[in-house]
Amino acid sequence: xxxxxxxxxxSTEMEVDAFRRIFPLRFFERHLSESLRPDGRQxxxxxxxxxxxxLVSTADGSALAKIGSTTMLAAxxxxxxxxxxxxxxxxxxxxxFHMPPICSPTVRPGRPADAAxxxxxxxxxTILSSGMIDLKELCLVxxxxxxxxxxxxxxxxxxxxxxxxxxxSAVAAFSNLQIPVVAxxxxxxxxxxxxxxxxxxxxxxxxxxxxxxxxxxxxxxxxFSLTCILxxxxxxxxxxxxxxxxxxxxxTVVLDSSDQMVSFxxxxxxxxxxxxxxKSCIELARKRAKELKQILGEMDID
Amino acid sequence: xxxxxxxxxxxxxxxFNEMRQxxxxxxxxxxxxxxxxxxxxxxxxxxxxxxxxxxxxxxxQKKNDHAVVLCEYSMAQFSTGDRRRQKFDRxxxxxxxVIRQTxxxxxxxxxxxxxxxxxxxxxxxxxxxxxxxxxxxATLALADAGIPMRDLAVSCSAGYLxxxxxxxxNYVEDSAGGADVTVGILPKLDKxxxxxxxxxxxxxxxxxxxxxxxxxxxxxxERIREVLQENTKQLEYRRAA
Numbered sequence: 242x243x244x245x246x247x248x249x250x251x252s253t254e255m256e257v258d259a260f261r262r263i264f265p266l267r268f269f270e271r272h273l274s275e276s277l278r279p280d281g282r283q284x285x286x287x288x289x290x291x292x293x294x295x296l297v298s299t300a301d302g303s304a305l306a307k308i309g310s311t312t313m314l315a316a317x318x319x320x321x322x323x324x325x326x327x328x329x330x331x332x333x334x335x336x337x338f339h340m341p342p343i344c345s346p347t348v349r350p351g352r353p354a355d356a357a358x359x360x361x362x363x364x365x366x367t368i369l370s371s372g373m374i375d376l377k378e379l380c381l382v383x384x385x386x387x388x389x390x391x392x393x394x395x396x397x398x399x400x401x402x403x404x405x406x407x408x409x410s411a412v413a414a415f416s417n418l419q420i421p422v423v424a425x426x427x428x429x430x431x432x433x434x435x436x437x438x439x440x441x442x443x444x445x446x447x448x449x450x451x452x453x454x455x456x457x458x459x460x461x462x463x464x465f466s467l468t469c470i471l472x473x474x475x476x477x478x479x480x481x482x483x484x485x486x487x488x489x490x491x492x493t494v495v496l497d498s499s500d501q502m503v504s505f506x507x508x509x510x511x512x513x514x515x516x517x518x519x520k521s522c523i524e525l526a527r528k529r530a531k532e533l534k535q536i537l538g539e540m541d542i543d
Numbered sequence: 544x545x546x547x548x549x550x551x552x553x554x555x556x557x558x559f560n561e562m563r564q565x566x567x568x569x570x571x572x573x574x575x576x577x578x579x580x581x582x583x584x585x586x587x588x589x590x591x592x593x594x595x596x597x598x599x600x601x602x603x604q605k606k607n608d609h610a611v612v613l614c615e616y617s618m619a620q621f622s623t624g625d626r627r628r629q630k631f632d633r634x635x636x637x638x639x640x641v642i643r644q645t646x647x648x649x650x651x652x653x654x655x656x657x658x659x660x661x662x663x664x665x666x667x668x669x670x671x672x673x674x675x676x677x678x679x680x681a682t683l684a685l686a687d688a689g690i691p692m693r694d695l696a697v698s699c700s701a702g703y704l705x706x707x708x709x710x711x712x713n714y715v716e717d718s719a720g721g722a723d724v725t726v727g728i729l730p731k732l733d734k735x736x737x738x739x740x741x742x743x744x745x746x747x748x749x750x751x752x753x754x755x756x757x758x759x760x761x762x763x764x765e766r767i768r769e770v771l772q773e774n775t776k777q778l779e780y781r782r783a784a
Contacts, residue, residue, distance in 0.1 A: 298585060299668055300621040310573035314667065316621035342615060343591035343663040345574050349599060350615045350663070393620040395665070397589060398572045482574070 265487045273475050280481070285525050287402075287467065287479035290536055292409065294417040302418025306410035308479065310400035315410035317392045317418050324380070324387040332379020332387040336365045338394045338407055345399040345482070360404050363506065364394070367495055368411060371464040371503045378458055382425065390418075401481040402468045404493055409533065412463055416537070420456050463537070464503045465530035466495040469522050471512040478525050488512075492519075494526035498534060546704040546716055554715060555584075562699070562711040562759055563672075567679070567770045569687045577688025581680035584713060585670035590680035592688040594660035609652035611659045614643035616677060618666040623714075638674060645727050645737045646681055649696040660690060671714040672700050674725055678737070679763060686771055694729035695767055696736055699759035701726070701752045703744060708752045710759045724749070726756040730764040 261268045261279075272279055282288070288309030297303035300316035307313075324331060338361035340354040348354045368374070379388040392414065394407050426432050470477040472488040485491065490510025495503040502523070507514065547553055557563070563584030572578035575591035582588070595610055616639040617631070646662060662684065664677045675698035682696045702712045704721040717723055722744045727737030744752065 297621055297668055299624050299670075303621070312572075314619075316619070318621050337620070339619075341617060341663065341665050342593075342661070343572055343575065343578070343589060343665055346593050346596070350613070350661070391620065395619055395667075397665075398574055400573060 265483070269484070269487060273472070273477075278477065278484070284475060285478045285528070287529055287532070288481075290409070290533065292413050292536060292540060294413060294540060301421060302414050302416075304410050304413030304417055306406050306413060308402055308406045308409070309481065310398050311396075311402055311406045312398040313394055313396055313403075313406040313410040315392060315394040315407070315414035317390050317414050319418075319420060320389050320391065321381065321386050321423065322389040323385065328376075329384035330380045330387075331376035332389060333376070334369070334374065334379075334390045334392060336368065336392045336394070336411070337361060338364055338396070340396045340399065343398075344396040348399075356403060360407060363404060363493075363504075364407055364411060367408065367464055367466070367504050371495070371497055372462050373412070373460050373464060373497075374415065374458060375461075381423065386425075388420065399482060401483075401485050402479050405466050405468050405479065408464060408466050408495070412460070412465075413537065413540075415458060416460060416540075418458055420458070462497040462499060462501075462503075463534075464495050464497050465526075465533045466493055466504075467522075467526040467529040468493045469525060471510070471514055471518055471522075473512070474518075476518060476521050476525065478529070490514075492522050494522050496523075496526050496530045498530070500527065500530070544719070546719055546721075547707045547709070551707075553709065555713065559707050560710050560755060560758070562762065563713065565763065565766050567683060567766065569683055569770060569774045575684070575688075577684045577686070577690070579680045579683035579687060581676050581683060583672050583676045583679075583711065585668055586672050586676045586713075587666070587668040588673065588676040588680045589665050589667060590677065590684040591663045591665075592661065592681070592684040592690065593663075594688065594690065595655045595658035596661075598657065598659045608656050610650070610655040610657075612643055612647045612650060612652065612662065613659060614639050614646065614662045614664070614681075616642060616664045616666075618669060618673070622666050622669045638677070641674070641737065641739070642677055642681065645678055645696055645698070646685070648736050649682075649692050649694060649729060650685065651691040651693060654691055660685075669714070671712050671717040672725075674739075675699050675711075675727075678727055679767065683767060683770065687774070694731045695764055696727055696729060697760045697764045697767060698725060698727035698737060699756050699763055700724065701756035701759065703748055703752050708748070708755045710755050722749075722752065724752050724756055726753060726760060728757060728760045730761055 276284055291307045293305045296305050297316045301319045303316040305314050338357055340348055340357040342348045342350045381387055394410055469492050470480045470488045471490040490512035493506040497503050551558055566582040568580045571580050572591045575593055577592040580589050616635050662681050666673050678696055678698040700712055701710050702721050702723050704719055722742035724740045728735050
């Protein structure tokens with residue numbers, strides 16, 4: 242009682258910025274009661290999203306995804322390895338999510354951020370279980386050689402909804418991926434063909450090119466995600482870091498391009514959700530998936 | 544192998560005293576107090592500065608009369624054409640130390656006692672000269688954060704191959720086995736803050752290569768000044784609006 246009254250009195254005297262810092266929850270609730278957020282967005286609206294491809298020339302496929310200020314750079318490098326005996330026709334994808342200290346004032350050097358390994362695992366699980374990539378396409382010579390794709394995602398700016406931006410950048414990087422051309426030489430080893438010189442062309446007739454030209458992977462069932470915050474009876478889509486720090490119940494829904502649910506994630510939090518709230522989150526995720534499909538479609542990604 | 548052909552052109556078509564193309568931008572990381580992206584040809588580096596802020600490691604608090612400067616250099620796993628590297632190898636540790644000492648010489652740390660300034664550098668693409676690109680990016684980021692400095696710290700590298708001094712080596716030229724001289728100077732004060740060389744060079748040749756690198760540094764300083772002035776104009780417009 243006393244606290245509520247004092248903040249009401251102070252709010253008329255205080256500057257907006259000070260009120261935002263000292264009474265963050267009240268600041269947000271004042272906005273939520275008008276169905277708005279401090280940055281002017283509607284409750285169910287996500288921030289502006291941009292995707293750019295092919296930025297890292299040293300990688301076989303790369304993409305930069307920005308949702309609002311949250312920036313993720315994903316890059317894939319392919320290496321040849323021997324497939325395991327129980328799946329001799331399949332390649333492998335190794336995913337790692339990094340949060341270097343540049344991305345946020347809360348990340349200290351020498352100590353990995355708390356969120357990083359969690360997001361890393363969730364991303365790995367989501368991408369593999371969505372069936373977006375057919376591991377058999379990564380096979381070179383059955384039982385002897387297959388591709389191992391190392392996908393590294395670096396967070397360059399952490400402003401909320403890290404999982405969404407990371408998943409988007411991973412998907413875009415896979416669409417940009419061009420598998421290098423290799424040949425099997427006489428020793429039974431795989432060597433890269435850099436292509437173009439006359440000497441190589443002559444020796445190619447001896448070495449059989451294992452894959453004819455640089456090719457892309459076929460992506461089916463692309464996953465799209467949306468993270469929401471549940472607070473009392475409000476649902477806020479695509480939260481910023483400030484919103485995530487004040488209201489702690491996060492829900493992430495991942496749908497694929499055929500509108501099927503790939504994953505649902507709610508790990509505790511003070512707000513317990515009714516099934517109606519869950520359904521609303523899924524509805525918002527469906528709308529967001531359409532938006533994202535359009536954005537990726539504009540960049541010629543199927 | 545021929546690094547400079549008889550007409551005086553290098554492998555990528557540059558002349559001996561030509562630098563690679565520079566692209567510099569300030570204010571790229573919204574959460575950082577100051578940030579910058581600096582590209583020299585294919586070498587792309589992103590720098591973020593956090594500070595001055597409270598000292599986070601209590602054991603470093605003994606220096607009370609001036610600010611503590613922390614620097615971390617790391618290369619992204621996909622940044623070079625070679626195999627994936629370990630995250631914190633000896634080279635990264637050495638470079639973190641070298642860059643920290645170069646920037647510490649140029650920041651007015653006495654003005655900010657009991658505080659810490661963090662400089663984080665991430666190499667996104669490495670094609671030779673990452674050390675220089677990092678120092679230039681750190682200078683821009685510190686200026687963007689409004690941290691008082693004596694002068695801009697700029698850096699450039701030069702080498703000596705096929706009996707020719709060459710400015711701004713890329714990765715292929717750097718790994719050729721010739722000399723690699725990295726120079727970091729404070730241009731207005733005309734003082735040398737960083738000087739590193741690996742290889743043997745006769746004294747006169749060294750002086751030529753060093754002079755060439757210093758010329759390169761001055762050109763980079765001009766460019767950095769332009770970027771900062773443009774940035775200030777943009778801030779002015781935004782404030783007026």
